[in-house]
Amino acid sequence: MKTTNLKFLFTTLLVVLLISCKNEANTTEQVEAASTEAPERQGQAFIEDDEATPNVLQIAIGSPDHTTLVAAVQAAQLENALVNAGPLMVFAPTNEAFAALPEGTVDDLLKPENKDALADILKYHVTPGNYSKDFLKKFKKLGQANNQYVAVEVKGDDVYVGGAKIIASVPAGNGIVHVIDKVMLPPTE
Numbered sequence: 001m002k003t004t005n006l007k008f009l010f011t012t013l014l015v016v017l018l019i020s021c022k023n024e025a026n027t028t029e030q031v032e033a034a035s036t037e038a039p040e041r042q043g044q045a046f047i048e049d050d051e052a053t054p055n056v057l058q059i060a061i062g063s064p065d066h067t068t069l070v071a072a073v074q075a076a077q078l079e080n081a082l083v084n085a086g087p088l089m090v091f092a093p094t095n096e097a098f099a100a101l102p103e104g105t106v107d108d109l110l111k112p113e114n115k116d117a118l119a120d121i122l123k124y125h126v127t128p129g130n131y132s133k134d135f136l137k138k139f140k141k142l143g144q145a146n147n148q149y150v151a152v153e154v155k156g157d158d159v160y161v162g163g164a165k166i167i168a169s170v171p172a173g174n175g176i177v178h179v180i181d182k183v184m185l186p187p188t189e
Contacts, residue, residue: 053173056090057082060177068098068106075110076119081145086174087130089142091161093183101183120146124162124186130175133159133166148186 057079060066069092073079082090098106109118123146131139136159139152150162159166162184170177 055083055174056088056172056177059170059172060092065094066092068095069093072118072122076115076122078119078122088175089127089129089131090177091125091164091180092177093180097181097183120186124148124184133169146186150184
């Protein structure tokens with residue numbers, strides 16, 4: 001009887017070990033599969049929220065006139081910067097503004113090896129704050145996110161930032177998007 005119990009115990013232990021090893025292998029496979037299926041980019045920019053007021057990035061993504069800007073933001077991997085609490089003023093060039101650049105400029109900037117230069121240009125389009133077009137008339141210059149300054153000019157009722165005319169303004173949950181008619185290029189040092 002003791003031999004039967006010992007055989008039963010040994011068989012049970014062997015079965016438990018085999019099942020446990022098999023489950024561990026499945027768990028390892030599942031973890032590896034999940035890590036390869038996980039999105040390449042993570043962070044605040046990729047959280048979906050249907051209830052909050054759209055942030056500056058969501059406004060750009062939702063605009064058919066800003067597809068080039070969105071592609072540039074994605075290429076420079078600045079999505080998370082544009083969804084932070086802010087407040088942020090984003091001067092958003094239209095697709096036409098990007099098309100007015102010399103031929104091949106946008107394609108060249110979107111190359112991975114030019115990510116830093118692209119990020120510098122995009123940061124030149126961002127200012128801390130949340131000021132209306134009319135309030136911007138009180139400024140002579142603005143400090144940009146790339147640590148440079150951009151001039152503010154008033155011509156009649158129009159406001160120009162870095163030589164680009166503000167043609168529309170859209171309030172955002174974390175600031176404001178000022179649509180502009182020109183891509184602002186930071187001064188070379």
